[in-house]
Amino acid sequence: MREPHSNTIIFTDLDGTLLDHDSYCFDAAVPQLRKLEELGVPVIPVSSKTDAEIGQLRSALGLKTPYIVENGAAVFMPEAWLERASAVSASDLSATEVVQNDLAHRSGCYLKEFSRSRADWRRILAKELSEFSHCFQSFTELGVQGIVQSTGLSLEHARQANQRDYSEPLLWQGTPEQKHLFSEAVSALGFTLLEGGRFLHLTDGYDKGLALRWLLDFYQTYIFGNACHSVALGDSQNDVAMLEVAEKALLVRSPVHDWPQLQRTASVYQSHSCGPQGWSELITQHVIPYLKQG
Numbered sequence: 602m603r604e605p606h607s608n609t610i611i612f613t614d615l616d617g618t619l620l621d622h623d624s625y626c627f628d629a630a631v632p633q634l635r636k637l638e639e640l641g642v643p644v645i646p647v648s649s650k651t652d653a654e655i656g657q658l659r660s661a662l663g664l665k666t667p668y669i670v671e672n673g674a675a676v677f678m679p680e681a682w683l684e685r686a687s688a689v690s691a692s693d694l695s696a697t698e699v700v701q702n703d704l705a706h707r708s709g710c711y712l713k714e715f716s717r718s719r720a721d722w723r724r725i726l727a728k729e730l731s732e733f734s735h736c737f738q739s740f741t742e743l744g745v746q747g748i749v750q751s752t753g754l755s756l757e758h759a760r761q762a763n764q765r766d767y768s769e770p771l772l773w774q775g776t777p778e779q780k781h782l783f784s785e786a787v788s789a790l791g792f793t794l795l796e797g798g799r800f801l802h803l804t805d806g807y808d809k810g811l812a813l814r815w816l817l818d819f820y821q822t823y824i825f826g827n828a829c830h831s832v833a834l835g836d837s838q839n840d841v842a843m844l845e846v847a848e849k850a851l852l853v854r855s856p857v858h859d860w861p862q863l864q865r866t867a868s869v870y871q872s873h874s875c876g877p878q879g880w881s882e883l884i885t886q887h888v889i890p891y892l893k894q895g
């Protein structure tokens with residue numbers, strides 16, 4: 602296994618970035634995914650999707666790496682990955698010891714959790730933000746059928762999307778002015794409002810950037826044993842935090858919304874194509890040429 606000997610990690614959003622916004626297809630990205638695998642570069646999904654959804658996609662994409670769920674709410678490290686990575690680790694420190702002592706453990710994964718539970722968020726929405734309840738429908742209110750209608754997901758995929766541990770996505774139905782007031786009310790409670798491709802998400806300080814930094818540090822300390830390069834790919838505002846912290850920010854064009862607004866200007870690149878075609882284009886131009894080949 603070559604993964605720990607690589608010195609680059611790719612953190613990628615899924616919807617609208619590695620997956621097509623409408624069809625959720627990723628065929629156009631497969632050749633570059635295989636190339637990265639061949640070169641030993643870990644590709645880490647970082648998504649608003651759930652463990653159940655990413656779990657299924659990981660097998661389809663052929664990824665065995667850790668992954669970040671629900672907009673950075675938790676990092677999932679599969680035991681099997683940890684075992685393989687530890688066996689060939691270039692670090693003197695033992696990852697296994699640390700995760701066994703410090704992380705939660707559930708269904709074959711070690712978990713670094715940054716968020717409160719979904720039930721907590723439901724209580725906060727019902728109690729503290731009830732004046733806005735007519736402006737949105739939560740995942741719970743939509744139900745699986747409503748999720749199917751608002752996303753175009755199949756029934757099975759909508760069920761997986763609804764198996765959330767840490768968050769309650771909201772389908773906004775109010776005006777932009779009401780959304781602004783909602784955002785202010787959310788901030789006043791000390792939370793942050795994130796805008797994804799289709800849904801709004803409340804977080805309590807965590808985001809994709811925080812989770813990226815934690816996992817990058819874990820890789821550097823326990824797997825690589827030294828600093829490594831990081832690349833982030835995303836298409837939406839909820840990707841901004843990770844696009845700001847990675848060494849390179851690769852922006853995938855969206856067919857439905859504007860580019861995410863970044864503070865940084867250095868090492869930021871935009872794709873011409875949308876979705877997986879754009880992903881592939883950016884990897885070809887801005888990642889592959891910088892990797893040690895063969």
Ligand SMILES: [Mg+2]
Nearest residue numbers: 614616617837
């Ligand atoms: Mg996206």
